[in-house]
Amino acid sequence: MSRGSAGPARPAPAFDIASIRRDFPLLQRRIHGKPLVYLDNAATTQKPQVVIDRVTQFYVEENANVHRGVHGLSQRATDAFEGARATIGRFLNARRAEEIVFVRGATEAINLVAQTHGRSRVARGDEIVISTMEHHSNIVPWQILCEQQGARLRVIPISDAGELDLDAYETMLTDRTRLVSIVHVSNVLGTVNPVEEVVRLAHARGVPVLVDGAQAVAHRAVDVQALGCDFYAFSGHKLFGPTGIGVLYGTSALLESMPPYQSGGDMIRSVSFERTRYQDPPWRFEAGTPDIAGAVGLGTAIDYLTAIGLERVADIEVELLAYATAAVSRLPGVRVIGTAANKAAVLSFVLDGVHPHDVGTILDREGVAIRTGHHCCQPLMDRLELPATARASLALYNTREDIDALVTALHKVRELFG
């Protein structure tokens, strides 16, 4: 259990890919008798042994409920849980750990903002601005809010390359705009959106901005103060952490102004049948026993990633994405979907005459795991006039050999389908 010890990880001297791959037990497995080539990281990432060990260690040595026990074990569990919150705060460069709210994932984070900030600030005739490239989780919560409040959803158009139309965006910002909610990195196109610019234009009109960072946090350093955003959402499982835990960052000023989300234990200061007083943020938004082990595991995942260094990860992934894009583009009848100038970690493509579902099945038998379908972005698929795409998505443990295996498997698809 020596690797499971908490605390800051030591800086790694060099990017040793072989050693990094050994940290992930699942990458050593075979699938259909072939070595696993895992290129579905936008769906979820694999977990390093340190995270698996840390979750186990919590249950073996520290398990108790948080924030309520007088006994020593409860204090240890609380320290571990709140320690993870502090780690995440530093990771995002939040001003205070109290700006970090634990949720189940990016989806719940967005729903939380829609049903607290949204319900209390959005009125009939008001507008919410999103973009064409949003995941369903950054569309549907706003549709529900608009229906509840009589508000309207405005959608920023994109170019054929998959870049936001910032001029159109600027004209959409009016005195009726109450919130802008935008994806940081597109899960289909790989586009890295100019979030600073999106925030600058919104703030010029006093409009707060939520950034969906689900596809960003594992691939580049995120500094919420530099971005200037008011809310930032992400899921732990796409960041080498456990499933079931995620994060909503919100500025203290906004979080303090928001009514509770779910209600019950742990989110109250005092309860009587006449009147209940709520906790301060972030605990106001964390009703019930949280995913304590998940939060602790996520803290360890962040320590792991930070020790490798996100600047280094970003550089390596950009280089690998360029290699993959060139290699896949060379295949006959392939069209890359999403050709923005600034991209991260995602390569979507279609093959002439072969449905992405067939591509996915054949690749799977070669040990290559990719995702096919609409990727929870049906409005984007309609804009692209495509029923589906095949998507290879990278993480820090992927190599050129993985890309070569993808290309070899794609040749097999061509052989079979002609």
Added chain:
Amino acid sequence: MTSDLETLYRDVVLDHHRRPRNFRRLADARTAEGSNPLCGDRLTIYVRVADGVILDAAFQGLGCAIAIASASLMIERVKGRTVAETRDLFERFQRMITAPPDAPVDDLGDLSALAGVGRFPVRVKCATLPWQALHAAVADGAGVVSTE
């Protein structure tokens, strides 16, 4: 090429995918749409029925090789059959593609080309999509069938 893939993508299946038969719009027909939203498959089935007999059928749409080949093979097979016979055939077809690998199954003629789907459980819904749409078209003549 592994043998599993060869049993899924048999020559007959690939041929019906490349050159789907009865791939057209049929006028004055009952229709139903079948869709697998997650995969992006969307097929429209057209069928003309008189006195409980399928006189003619056709289809159009987008889909994976399995969905397209299954629709093409199905339509060739059901033309001239009664609605009751078609229902029975669908039940036997479903049994064939959900049977454990190497279990004995009925010989369903050309439809047996799709028996390899059984080794790919996630693809079963691709093969059954056109059949479900056909039954919806025969039953009420309009509507959208979803397998999800």
